[in-house]
Amino acid sequence: MNQPHESSSPVWWRYVAYWYGGRLPVSVQDWVINDLTGPGAAVRMVTRWSIPCILLVLPMLFVPGPWGVRITMTMPILLSYLFFSIALNRVYRRYRLVQHGLDPELINTLERAKNADLYVEYHRKYRNKSTRPSSVSR
Numbered sequence: 804m805n806q807p808h809e810s811s812s813p814v815w816w817r818y819v820a821y822w823y824g825g826r827l828p829v830s831v832q833d834w835v836i837n838d839l840t841g842p843g844a845a846v847r848m849v850t851r852w853s854i855p856c857i858l859l860v861l862p863m864l865f866v867p868g869p870w871g872v873r874i875t876m877t878m879p880i881l882l883s884y885l886f887f888s889i890a891l892n893r894v895y896r897r898y899r900l901v902q903h904g905l906d907p908e909l910i911n912t913l914e915r916a917k918n919a920d921l922y923v924e925y926h927r928k929y930r931n932k933s934t935r936p937s938s939v940s941r
Contacts (some may be wrong), residue, residue: 811831811834812831813831821835822851826902826903827903832903832905835899835900835903835905836900836909838903839899839900839909839910840896840909840910840912840913841913842913844896845892845893847894848888849888849889849898850894851883852888853885856881856884857881860876860877860881863876865920893910895933896910
C-alpha cells in the first residue's frame with residue numbers, strides 16, 4: 804500500500820529526515836531531482852534551513868529587557884544565517900544531488916532552459932568554425 808505513495812513523494816518521516824541531510828530511496832529520485840532543481844528550489848532550501856535557526860533564537864526574544872536588546876541579540880544571528888544560506892545554496896544543492904547519486908550539473912537545467920536561445924546565439928556567433936579567419940597559416 805505504501806509503494807505507490809513512495810514512488811511519487813516520500814512518506815512524512817523520510818521527508819523530514821531529508822530536509823536535514825537524510826537520503827531518500829531510489830524510488831523517489833524523480834521527486835528529489837524536482838525538489839533540488841525545479842522551480843523554487845532555492846527558496847525551499849532557505850526556508851527548510853531557517854526553521855532550526857529560528858527555533859534557536861526564539862528563546863532570546865523572551866529574555867527580560869527592552870525590545871531593542873532582544874532584537875540586537877537575534878538579528879545578527881538571523882541575518883548572517885540568511886546571508887550564508889543564500890550564498891551557499893547552490894553548493895549545498897549540488898552536494899545533495901551527489902549524495903543521492905545524481906549528476907550535480909542538474910542544478911543548471913532551469914537556467915539552461917531559460918537561456919537556451921542565448922546559448923544558441925553565443926555558439927552560433929563565437930563558436931562556429933566557419934567564422935574563424937581562413938588566412939591563418941599552419
